[in-house]
Structures are given as C-alpha cells and as structure tokens.
Amino acid sequence: MNPxxxxxxxxxxxxxxxxxxxxxxxLEGALHHVLRNPGNLIRPxxxxxxxxxxxxxxxxxxxxxxxxxxxxxASLLFDxxxxxxxxxxxxxxxxxxxxxxxxxxxxxxxxxxxxxxxxTWRAVSTCxxxxxxxxxxxxxxxxxxxxxxxxxxxxxSNEHGTVxxxxxxxx
Numbered sequence: 001m002n003p004x005x006x007x008x009x010x011x012x013x014x015x016x017x018x019x020x021x022x023x024x025x026x027l028e029g030a031l032h033h034v035l036r037n038p039g040n041l042i043r044p045x046x047x048x049x050x051x052x053x054x055x056x057x058x059x060x061x062x063x064x065x066x067x068x069x070x071x072x073x074a075s076l077l078f079d080x081x082x083x084x085x086x087x088x089x090x091x092x093x094x095x096x097x098x099x100x101x102x103x104x105x106x107x108x109x110x111x112x113x114x115x116x117x118x119x120t121w122r123a124v125s126t127c128x129x130x131x132x133x134x135x136x137x138x139x140x141x142x143x144x145x146x147x148x149x150x151x152x153x154x155x156x157s158n159e160h161g162t163v164x165x166x167x168x169x170x171x
Contacts, residue, residue: 006041009048009065013038016066017115030096030104031111034073037091044069057126064123070116077109 014035019028044065051061080087080095081102087095097105120139124132 006045009041009044009062010038012062012066013041013044013069016063016119017070017112026100026104027107027111030100030108033093033096033099034077034108034112037093038069039073039091041069043072051123056123060123060126063119067116067119067123070112070119074109074112074116077105077112081105 017031017035019031023031044062047065047068048061051064052058056064076090077096079085080090081097083102088098089095095105096108100108124135127135
C-alpha cells in the first residue's frame with residue numbers, strides 16, 4: 001500500500017469497526033456518525049509508514065495504524081463532552097454528544113477503544129516475542145499514564161512521539 005493512500009486508510013477506518021446487525025440503534029447511529037468523519041488520517045499515515053519501514057507486513061501495519069487512530073478518536077469523543085470542552089462541532093460536523101447524547105458518545109468511545117486494543121494485539125501477535133513484550137509494555141504505559149501538573153505540554157510532546165515509539169518497538 002502506498003503510505004499516502006488516504007482512501008485505503010479511510011476505508012480501513014470504516015471497515016475495521018464492524019457494527020453488529022442487532023446493535024442498539026442509538027449506539028449504531030453514534031458509531032456511523034463517527035465513522036463517516038475520519039478526519040485527515042495523518043496519525044495512521046505516519047504509523048503505517050513507520051511500521052512498514054520496520055518490516056511489519058502491510059496488513060498488520062494498517063491494523064496498527066487504524067488502532068492508534070481509534071484510540072485518538074475515542075479521546076476526541078471524551079474531550080468533546082460537556083463535562084470536558086463542551087465542543088459543539090468536530091471535523092466539520094456536530095459532535096456525537098450533540099446528536100446522540102452523552103451516553104451515546106461515551107459508549108461509542110468505548111467501542112473504539114475496545115476495537116483499538118483488538119487491532120493492536122492482532123498486529124503485535126505477528127512480531128517476535130521480545131518485540132511483542134516491548135510493544136505491549138510501552139502501549140500500556142502510554143495508555144494508563146496520568147497527566148502531570150503540566151498537562152498541556154505533556155499532551156503536545158507525547159502525542160506524536162507515542163506513535164513513533166510504538167512503531168519502532170514492533171517489528
């Protein structure tokens with residue numbers, strides 16, 4: 001895959017979160033709302049490029065790239081909630097909580113997080129055992145770390161560094 005093939009990444013963004021036929025309609029609507037607006041997909045492009053550069057197969061590099069974007073998407077859903085930034089619009093469309101309520105946004109965010117873990121483990125499972133351990137440990141540290149006193153600088157300096165470090169840890 002061409003690393004700058006945003007159409008393919010956009011298609012993967014939509015396809016990698018399967019929506020069951022009998023899903024509660026409110027949650028289904030919230031998920032479709034998010035999947036229709038993937039953003040510019042810069043993070044998955046970078047993650048894909050780095051993963052392939054370190055010899056991860058295209059399919060697994062795509063899984064990892066989309067997983068990282070799903071984690072980011074979930075963080076945006078939480079960040080937009082009234083108890084946080086109380087955003088009304090994201091990526092040129094109404095925020096999920098505006099259209100589907102806070103519970104719809106929270107459940108959608110959790111669906112993205114769950115699927116991101118699944119895709120990450122699938123990509124990591126193809127690596128050598130010592131690389132698996134390093135990658136999983138690194139990911140767990142990044143996902144459970146608590147912001148310090150200077151939350152905004154920590155977020156800015158680590159957001160993209162995490163993508164590169166994880167991609168470097170895998171192959």
